Amino acid sequence: MPASQGALGKLVVVGQGYVGLPLAMRAIDVGWAVVGLDVDEHRVKHLNEGESYVEDVPSALLLAAIESGRYHASVDPAACADFDVAVITVPTPLRDGAPDLSFIEEGTATIARYLRPGATVVLESTTYPGTTEELVSPVLEAGSGLTAGVDFHLGYSPERIDPGNRTHGLVSTPKVVSGIDAASLVAVQRFYDSIVDTTVPVSNPKVAEMTKLLENTFRHVNIALVNELAMFASDLGVDVWEAIDAASTKPFGFMRFTPGPGVGGHCLPIDPSYLSWRVKRLLGQQFRLIELANDVNDHMPDFVVQRLVLALNRNRQAVNGSRILLLGLAYKANTSDDRQSPAVVIADRLLALGAQVRAADPHVLDDHTDGRVVRVVATAEEVAAADAVLLLADHDSFDLDVVFNSARFVLDTRHRLPPGPQVEYL
Numbered sequence: 001m002p003a004s005q006g007a008l009g010k011l012v013v014v015g016q017g018y019v020g021l022p023l024a025m026r027a028i029d030v031g032w033a034v035v036g037l038d039v040d041e042h043r044v045k046h047l048n049e050g051e052s053y054v055e056d057v058p059s060a061l062l063l064a065a066i067e068s069g070r071y072h073a074s075v076d077p078a079a080c081a082d083f084d085v086a087v088i089t090v091p092t093p094l095r096d097g098a099p100d101l102s103f104i105e106e107g108t109a110t111i112a113r114y115l116r117p118g119a120t121v122v123l124e125s126t127t128y129p130g131t132t133e134e135l136v137s138p139v140l141e142a143g144s145g146l147t148a149g150v151d152f153h154l155g156y157s158p159e160r161i162d163p164g165n166r167t168h169g170l171v172s173t174p175k176v177v178s179g180i181d182a183a184s185l186v187a188v189q190r191f192y193d194s195i196v197d198t199t200v201p202v203s204n205p206k207v208a209e210m211t212k213l214l215e216n217t218f219r220h221v222n223i224a225l226v227n228e229l230a231m232f233a234s235d236l237g238v239d240v241w242e243a244i245d246a247a248s249t250k251p252f253g254f255m256r257f258t259p260g261p262g263v264g265g266h267c268l269p270i271d272p273s274y275l276s277w278r279v280k281r282l283l284g285q286q287f288r289l290i291e292l293a294n295d296v297n298d299h300m301p302d303f304v305v306q307r308l309v310l311a312l313n314r315n316r317q318a319v320n321g322s323r324i325l326l327l328g329l330a331y332k333a334n335t336s337d338d339r340q341s342p343a344v345v346i347a348d349r350l351l352a353l354g355a356q357v358r359a360a361d362p363h364v365l366d367d368h369t370d371g372r373v374v375r376v377v378a379t380a381e382e383v384a385a386a387d388a389v390l391l392l393a394d395h396d397s398f399d400l401d402v403v404f405n406s407a408r409f410v411l412d413t414r415h416r417l418p419p420g421p422q423v424e425y426l
């Protein structure tokens with residue numbers, strides 16, 4: 001068998017982003033030949049040159065995959081020809097508050113043209129229950145002339161990847177799998193058994209789709225709970241962080257979540273709204289907990305700015321004209337992902353108030369920032385020159401001793417600094 005064919009067969013991963021690229025790399029590892037299909041020419045060019053932009057995939061790993069002869073990225077749909085398995089990992093954003101499934105539709109239509117009898121298609125993009133059967137299946141059938149469940153296998157398997165998480169990765173995190181019928185489930189499970197340690201079969205794609213939304217809604221609601229608690233605790237003069245630490249000693253019935261400057265990334269600000277939209281559309285009901293959590297979490301950047309205003313005010317300073325240093329533009333630690341990042345909202349608010357905004361983030365590309373935000377490195381001089389520092393994303397690469405020792409005032413939204421007269425927590 002030629003090296004380019006892979007012992008397990010040919011896999012197409014549609015979308016080479018935070019989800020698709022790690023999956024492609026793992027599949028290479030275990031013996032698949034992989035085409036990483038993407039519509040972004042720039043991204044594909046960099047991938048084929050061995051340059052990874054996803055932290056969880058070091059460029060050396062990508063280079064090794066290319067050198068194996070079993071991986072290449074492509075914008076050419078013809079590269080999908082003769083696939084055995086195709087996995088769809090394209091974005092599922094909101095457009096005007098409603099799910100935008102156009103990426104799924106386009107990606108599916110592309111592979112439909114190359115679908116052969118016996119092949120397996122899996123959707124991984126996060127979406128509302130019903131998408132696999134009501135959208136993906138008809139698009140595949142229309143584009144291929146084949147019948148789902150009769151001629152080809154189809155299923156849904158949510159991705160649980162947590163970029164930057166060094167404890168739980170793709171392989172060790174159990175993967176929920178589903179199929180539109182018994183044979184599809186067998187095919188989908190067989191594929192993921194080659195990729196991850198543990199697969200968890202469920203009875204149909206709707207359950208698998210709901211599982212992912214349940215997981216993310218659970219996080220979203222619990223983060224909103226501690227965020228709202230943090231706002232009240234601050235007014236009540238209670239240290240919310242100490243209370244959370246104490247509550248976390250309970251070995252049952254409590255799960256630790258911590259406050260922060262707001263939620264970001266591709267998941268929490270979006271996925272729960274897929275569920276509430278579906279409930280509203282099909283049942284005419286409001287998913288009140290989701291609406292409430294959106295409301296609280298969306299308010300956090302304003303709360304951070306308000307706390308900063310109060311702190312400066314105590315020193316008879318205005319935000320207008322003050323030099324504010326933001327530490328972290330990504331939505332969380334150790335990732336370059338700045339999509340929907342609260343730091344970006346905070347920067348906007350501060351700019352609107354007339355602050356001189358400077359920002360340090362070694363992960364986020366310079367051209368991702370508003371041109372009025374001056375990008376800097378968090379040196380002792382830079383930190384000392386700021387009227388106030390906001391610690392927003394606690395990247396490991398920040399030298400927190402430097403921040404603690406040099407800053408005049410820090411609002412630490414992640415509770416990473418030791419107590420000190422210059423430190424305030426969210």
Ligand SMILES: NC(=O)c1ccc[n+]([C@@H]2O[C@H](COP(=O)([O-])OP(=O)(O)OC[C@H]3O[C@@H](n4cnc5c(N)ncnc54)[C@H](O)[C@@H]3O)[C@@H](O)[C@H]2O)c1
Nearest residue numbers: 015016017018019038039040089090092106107125126159
């Ligand atoms: N990022 C995460 O942590 C995470 C975790 C779990 C699930 N998810 C879900 O996985 C899905 C993908 O998220 P992501 O973070 O990898 O997105 P991403 O933006 O990083 O990557 C998606 C890629 O798909 C490409 N694409 C768009 N349309 C395409 C098409 N028609 N054909 C081929 N490629 C196309 C884009 O160019 C992009 O490179 C989303 O539904 C997301 O909610 C993301």
